Amino acid sequence: MGFFSKFRKKSPWILHYNTGGCNGCDIEILSALAPRYDIERFGMLNRGNPKQADILLVTGPVTKNCKDVLRRLYLEMAEPKVVVAMGACAHGGGIFRNFYHVENGVNNIIPVDVWIPGCAPRVEALIDGMVEAVEIWEKKSKEKEFLKDHENVIKTLGVEDDG
Amino acid sequence: MINVILTVLAPLIGGVVYGIERVVKARMQKRVGPPLLQPFYDFFKLMDKRPIMIHSLHALMGIMYFIAEWFALAVLLLGNDLLIAVFFHVIAVLALVIGASSVRSPYSVLGALRELMHMISYEPLMVLMVVALYLVVGSFDIRDVLNYEGYPILEIPLVFFAFLLTIPMMLQKSPFDVAEAHQEIIGGPEIEYSGPFYEALYTGKWIEYIYVFTFVFLFGGSHYWLGILLVVLAFLFINLLDNSSARLDFRTMVKFAWSVLIPMAALNVILLALWQ
Amino acid sequence: MGALVTLNIVLPWIAALIIYLAKKDVVTNVLTFLMLPLLSIIAYLAYIQPHPVLIETPKWVDLLITVYDFGLLAYFFYQGIVRKNSLIAILASIQLIFLVIVLLMMNHSLTPNLYIDDVTLMFYLIVAIVGVPIAIFATKYMDYGEKGKHSFVAIVVWFLGVMNFAVSVNNIEWFFALFETTTLASYIMIGFRGDKEAVNNSNLALWMNQIGGIAILLALMVFIKINGVYHFTDLLKNPSLISMAALGFLSLSALVKGAQMPFHKWLLGAMVAPTPVSAILHSATMVKIAPYLILRISPIIKGTLLAKLLIITTGYVFVVAAVIALSQDNFKKILAYSTISLLGLMMLGAAVGTPVAVTASLVLIIFHAFAKGFLFVEAGVLEKVFHVKYINQMRRLIERAPLTLMFIFFGFLNMTFVPFGTFIGKWMMIEEVSNFLQHGSYILLIIYVGAGSAFLSILYMKVLGISVRKAHGIEKINFVKLPATFNFVSVWYYVWLLSMTIFIAPFIADFVVPIAASIAGQADIYATGLTLHMYDSTLYFWQILGALILIFLIHALPYFVKFKADVVHPYNCGEVFPRHMETWNFECIARYEGYFVAFSIALFIMVVVLGGGLL
Ligand code: SF4
Secondary structure, three states, rough: OOHHHHHHHHHHHEEEEEEEOOHHHHHHHHHHHHOOHHHHHHEEEEEEOHHHHEEEEOOOOOOOOOHHHHHHHHHOOOOOOOEEEEHHHHHHHHHOOOOOOOOOOOOOOOOOEEEEEEOOHHHHHHHHHHHHHHHHHHHHHOOOOOOOOOHHHEEEEEEEEOO | OHHHHHOOOOHHHHHHHHHHHHHHHHHHHHOOOOOOOOHHHHHHHHHOOEEEEHHHHHHHHHHHHHHHHHHHHHHHOOOOHHHHHHHHHHHHHHHHHHHHHEEEHHHHHHHHHHHHHHHHHHHHHHHHHHHHHHHHHHHOOOHHHHOOOOOOOHHHHHHHHHHHHHHHHHHOOOOOOOOOOOOOOOOOOOOOHHHHHHHHHHHOOOOOHHHHHHHHHOOOOHHHHHHHHHHHHHHHHHHHHHHHHOOOOOOHHHHHHHHHHHHHHHHHHHHHHHHO | OOOHHHHHHHHHHHHHHHHHOOOHHHHHHHHHHHHHHHHHHHHHHHHOOOOEEEEEHHHHHHHHHHHHHHHHHHHOOOOOHHHHHHHHOOOHHHHHHHHHHHHHHHHOOOOOOOEEEEHHHHHHHHHHHHHHHHHHHHHHOOOOOOOOHHHHHEEEEEEHHHHHHHOEOOEEEHHHHHHHHHHHHHHHHHOOOHHHHHHHHHHHHHHHHHHHHHHHHHHHHHHHHHHHHEEEHHHHHHHHOOHHHHHHHHHHHHHOOOOOOOOOOHHHHHHHOOOOHHHHOOOOOOOHHHHHHHHHOOOOHHHHHHHHHHHHHHHHHHHHHHHHHOOOEHHHHHHHHHHHHHHHHHHHHHOOOOOHHHHHHHHHHHHHHHHHHHHHHHHHHHHHHHHOOEEHOOOOOOHHOOOHHHHHHHHHHHHHHHOOOOHHHHHHHHHHHHHHHHHHHHHHHHHHHHHHHHHHHHHHHHHHHHHOOOOOOOOOOOOOOOOHHHHHHHHHHHHHHHHHOOHHHHHHHHHHHHHHHHHOOOOOOOEEEOEEEEEEEEHHHHHHHHHHHHHHHHHHHHOOOOOEEOOOOOOOOOOOOOOOOOOOOOOHHHHOOHHHHHHHHHHHHHHHHOOOOOO
C-alpha cells in the first residue's frame, strides 16, 4: 500500500469477455460505454487486453470450449485484479444451467469477487457492481494469485517455440 | 529557456495534452469524459501493478522506446538541426518495432510490421517538410525558424496541409491508426506490455504529442500567437477527424501518403523554389 | 612514392602467387594475416607522402598492358566458345575490334600513366583495412567443407592488388585493362564452385561487365577523336571542352560495374559463390569502382544534363532496390540489394558534384565498405556455423547465435541509423541539395533519399524482427564458441566502426573533407572537438553520443539485462493452440519488379542518349 495505491480507484481498466451467453449482457456493457452512461467518467476504459486490464468482466455460463481461454485470460492479467461475473448465466449457468456443454458459471473456473445479478442486469446495476469491484480492488495487494492446480494449468496452457 | 523546460517536463506536459484530448474527444461525442488528470491516474495505477513480462528484451525495448522518444524531442528542442531530429525519431521506432516483433504474439508482430508501414508513410514527408521550412527560412536551425519574420504557413500551405494529414499517422489516430487498431489488433506493438513496462510506452506516446505539435508550431515563424493558433486548430482538427472517421487499410494509408500527400508537398516546394 | 605504390600493387600479387604455389595451410594463413599490417602500413605511408603525384612508368609496362589486354579479351572469347555462350564471344570480339581501333587512333601522350591523389590513397586504405580481413576470413571459411581453399584465397588476395592498381591509373586505356581484370576476377570467383548455377551466374557477370568494357572503349574512341586526350588528369584540365558523349559512355560503364538496375543481376548472382566473394565484391573492391569512376569525372559533369539524369537514375535505383529487397527471403540477396541501393546513393552524391555532396559520397563509400564487409562476414559465419541462409531460418537467432546476431544488428544499424556514417552522408546530401531546389531533379533527390532510407530501415527492422522472436523467456542464450579467425575479423570491423563513429566529426572534417577538396573544392564542413558543423547546422557531440548509447543499449543490452519479473504467455486471444506470424513477404511489391526494371532500362537509355548528347 504505497503512495500510488491511492490513485488506483481512479483508473480501473476493464477486460470484457463473453463466455457464451446470449449477448444481452454485452449489449448492456456497450450502452454503459456510450454517451448516456459514459463510464469513462470514472476513468474506466474497455481495454480488450488482459495484460493491461484490472477488472475482468465475465458474462455467460462458460462453455467447455471457453474454459481454458478464460483461465488463460485470468492468468495473463497482472495483479491486483478483480473478477466480476455479470448476469445470471455467469452465476450458475442461468438459463443454460446443466446443459451438456457448459461449466455452470464462472466460479467453477476462476475465483469471482463481485456478482452482478440480473438477466440482463441494468446498466445501473453494472455500474454499481463496478464501484463495488473497485472497492475490493483497492484493498488487494500485488501478490501473485494462484488458481486451483496452478502448475498443471500453466503447463497445459503454455505456448512453445517452433523450430 | 522555454525549450529546456519543455524538454525536461515533456512527459508531464504531454500527459496534460493527452488528458485534454480525452476530454475534448468525450465532449465531441456528447460525453462528460474523464477528469483532466486522468492520464496521470492511469500512470500511478500502472506503477502499482505487479510487473510481468514476456521476456527481458521485450520489456527493455519498451523502456528504450521511451528514452529514445524523449531524446528525439531533446534533439529537436535543444539541438539546432530539424533534419537530425527527424532522423532521431527513427531510433524510437526501431526500439518499438524490435520489441514488438520479439514476441510470439501475432498481434504484436502484425502491429510492428504495420508500424513500419506508418514509417514509410510519414518519414519522407517529414524530410520534405523540413526542406520546405529550409526553403522559406534559409536555415535548418530551429531558432532561425522561430525568429523568421514572415509567415511560413502562407508560403507553404500545402506542405502544412500534408503534414496535418500525417499527424494521425504519427499519433495513431483514426483514420490512420493502423498499427494500433485497438478494435482489430488490440494495440499492436503495445499489446504485450503490462504494468510498469507498459507505462514506458504510454508515456512515450505523450512525448510524441509534443514532438509532433512542435513541428506544427514552427509554421507560425516568429509569430507565436499564430503558432499557438495553428497548434490548437491542428489539435481540434485531428480529434474531429479521429472521431468522425473509420480506420483505413494500411495499403490505403501508404497509397494516400505516396500519391496524394507527398506529391502535394513536393509541388508546393518546387513552386516556391521557382518563385524565389 | 613510386616504390610505395608499386609495393601496394605488387605485394598482394606476390603473396597470392606464393599462396597459390605453396598450397600449405601455414603459408596461406600466415601470409594473408601478414598482408593486414603490411598493406595498412604501406597505404598509410603513401597517405602521408605529399600528394597528388603523377608517376611516370617505363615504356615496357605500356606494352605489357596492351599485350595483356589482348590476351585477356582472347581469354574471354575462348571462354565464350567453351561455355557455348555466344553473347560472351560476341562481346569479347567487339571489344577486340574496338581495342584495335583505339590503339590505332591513340597517339603518344606525355602525361604519366599513374596518378596518385587523395581518392586513390583513400582506396588504398580501404582495401588494406577492409579488404584484407576478408581474405583472412576466407582462410577459415574455406575450411568448412569447401574445395580449393588455397587457390581461392590466392584469388582474393590477388584481387586486392588489382583493385589497388585500378584506382591508381591515369591512362583510361589502362583503366580499361584493369576494369576487365576485375571482370575476370569476378568471373572466376563467382564460378568458383563450378556447379551449374555458379557457371550460369559467372557467365552473366561476364557478359554484363563486358558491356561496361565496351562503353569504356567507346568513350576512349570519342575522347581521342574529339579531344585527343585519354588521361583522367587531361580531362580535368579543360572540362568545358570534353565531349559529353564520351562521359555518357563512361558513366554507363560505371553504372554497369556498380550493378545499377537493369544490370543488377550479376551482383545478385555473386551470392552462389562462397561468401567471402560477396564480401570482397560488395565492400572494398569491385563495385566501388563505379562511384570511383563517377568521382573522377564529377568535376566535369557537375551541373550538366548528364549529371541530372545520373541523379535521377541512381536515385531511382536507391529507392527501388531497397523496395525490391523487401520481398527477398535470402539473407545474402537482401544484403546484395541493399548494396545496389547504397551504391546508387554514392554515385548520386558524386554526380551532384558540389563539395559537400562529394564529401557525402566519400563518407558513404567508406562506411558502406566497413559495414558491408562486416555484414557479409557475419553472413558467412551464419551460413557455415549455424547453417542459416534464409531469413525464415533466422528464428530465435538471439538464443542460438547471440554474438553473431549482435554483430549483424550493429551492421544493420550502421546502414541507416543516426549517428553512423551512412546517416551523415544522407544528411549532408539533403542539406546540400536543399540549396538548389529550383531544379526538379533535386527535389526528386530529396524524396528519393527520404524514401530510400525509410525503406532500408524497414528492411533491416524486418529482418531483425524475425531473429529476436521468442515465445517467452530468452534464457538459454547459447554462446557458441566460434573460431578465433571469425572472432578476430568481426571484432576488427566492430571496433573500427565504433571508433570511427565516435570520432566521426574529426574524421570527416580532417580526413574526408580534404579528399573531397581535391576533387570538388573545399566543403564548408569543420569540426570543433567532436562536434560536426556543416554550413549553419550542427551535429553536436551530445547528440552523436546519445544516439550511440541508445543504439548500443538497444543492440547489446538484451544479453545483459535480466528483469526480475514474472514471465507470462504472449496474448493469443486466450487460445492455447499456437498461432504463428512470420513476417510479411511483400508479395505485392514482387509483382511489380518487372515494371521497376523496365523503367530503369528507360532511365538508362536516357542517361546515354540524352545525357551523352547523342540525339
Ligand atoms: S445473463 Fe441473461 S442476458 Fe446475460 S448473457 Fe446470460 S442469458 Fe443473456
